[in-house]
Amino acid sequence: MSAQSRSSRPLTIGIDVGGTSIRASVVDVDGQVLDSTQAPTPQSSRALENGIDRAVRELASRHDIAAVGLAVAGFINSDRTVVRFAPHLPWVNRPVAREMTERLGIPVILEHDANAAAWAEHRFGAAAGGGNVVMIAIGTGIGAALLIDGKLYRGSYGIAPELGHLQVVPDGRQCACGKRGCWERYCSGTALVDTAIELLAANPRGSTVLAREAFLDPGSLTGRRIANAAQDGDLVAIETMSEFARWLGIGLALVSDVYDPDRMVIAGGVATSSALFLDTAREHYAAQITGAGHRPLARIRGTQLGEAAGMIGAAELARVEVGAARA
Numbered sequence: 001m002s003a004q005s006r007s008s009r010p011l012t013i014g015i016d017v018g019g020t021s022i023r024a025s026v027v028d029v030d031g032q033v034l035d036s037t038q039a040p041t042p043q044s045s046r047a048l049e050n051g052i053d054r055a056v057r058e059l060a061s062r063h064d065i066a067a068v069g070l071a072v073a074g075f076i077n078s079d080r081t082v083v084r085f086a087p088h089l090p091w092v093n094r095p096v097a098r099e100m101t102e103r104l105g106i107p108v109i110l111e112h113d114a115n116a117a118a119w120a121e122h123r124f125g126a127a128a129g130g131g132n133v134v135m136i137a138i139g140t141g142i143g144a145a146l147l148i149d150g151k152l153y154r155g156s157y158g159i160a161p162e163l164g165h166l167q168v169v170p171d172g173r174q175c176a177c178g179k180r181g182c183w184e185r186y187c188s189g190t191a192l193v194d195t196a197i198e199l200l201a202a203n204p205r206g207s208t209v210l211a212r213e214a215f216l217d218p219g220s221l222t223g224r225r226i227a228n229a230a231q232d233g234d235l236v237a238i239e240t241m242s243e244f245a246r247w248l249g250i251g252l253a254l255v256s257d258v259y260d261p262d263r264m265v266i267a268g269g270v271a272t273s274s275a276l277f278l279d280t281a282r283e284h285y286a287a288q289i290t291g292a293g294h295r296p297l298a299r300i301r302g303t304q305l306g307e308a309a310g311m312i313g314a315a316e317l318a319r320v321e322v323g324a325a326r327a
Helices: 003-008 045-060 096-104 113-124 189-202 209-216 223-231 235-259 269-276 278-288 306-326
Strands: 011-017 021-027 033-040 065-072 083-085 092-094 108-112 133-138 142-148 263-267 299-302
Touching: 011 045, 011 113, 011 306, 021 045, 021 306, 033 045, 033 306, 045 065, 045 096, 065 096, 065 113, 065 306, 096 108, 108 113, 108 306, 113 133, 113 142, 113 263, 113 306, 133 235, 133 269, 189 209, 189 223, 189 235, 189 269, 209 223, 209 235, 223 235, 223 269, 235 263, 235 269, 235 278, 263 269, 269 278, 278 299
Parallel strands: 011 065, 065 108, 133 263, 263 299
Antiparallel strands: 011 021, 021 033, 083 092, 133 142
C-alpha cells in the first residue's frame, strides 16, 4: 500500500486500561482488529505509563499508527485530557493524554470505557443505525453510555451518565457509592450473588448445588457460577436470574422514560449469559415503560463486539480526533 493510501486510511490503536490488564489492539477504519497485545496492569502511575508505552511501541513496530485511544473506567474531564479518578487505577488528576502524547510522539486521547464501547457498537455493531442509543454495561456494577442524535453525551463535566446509581429501591441494599438502593445493587454480577444468598437463606432446601457450594465456601458464589447453575436447572439459580431480568427490565423502562432511545445495548461480563434473561427483561421493560402499549419500544440487543468493543471504540474515536485535527 502506498504512503498516500495509508495516510487516507490510518490505523489507530485502542487500549482498554483495566484494573487487571492492559489490552491493546490495532484497528482499521472498518472496525476490524488487525493485531493485539496484552499485559498485566501495573500498580503505580509510572509503571502503568511504561506499560502503555511498551504496548504501543510493540504494535507500532509492526504497523503505521496515526493515534492512540485509551478507554478508562473512571472519571475523565470534559475535554478528555485528564483522568480525575479511576477506582482501579493509580491515576488521580493526571493529565494522561498530554503526557502520553509527548512521550509517544503521536496523538493520544482519553475516553470513558463505556463511552468507547458504545461508540464502537454505534459505528460497527449492535447499535448501528441508531440515533439515540443507551448502552448498559453490566459487570461488577453498571457502566452506561448515551448517544443523542449519534453523538456521545458526556454531561457538563464529563461524568454522565451514571445510570447504575439511579435509586430504584428507597432504603434498599447498601451501595459502594454511599447511597442505598442503586440499580446496580439489583442488576449486576454482584447483585446476582446477593440475590442468590437472600433466596438461599429464605429457602435453603430449594437448591441443591448452590446451597451446598454456599455452605462449603460462601466465596464460591459468583455471577458466572449462578448463571451456569441456572442452565443446569438449579431452582434458586433460575429464580435469581428471573429477579435479575425483572430489575433489568424495570431499569431499562426508567431509562427509556427519560431518554426515549431507539436502541439499547446490553454489554459487560453478565451479557455473556443474556440467553437466560434478555427475553424476560424485554417483557418487563415493555410492561413497565410509561405509556405501555401506546408508544414505540427501543430495540434491545446484546453486544455484537463483545470485550473488544472498548478497544475498537477508543481506536475509532482517536481516528476521528486525528481527522478533525488534519481538517
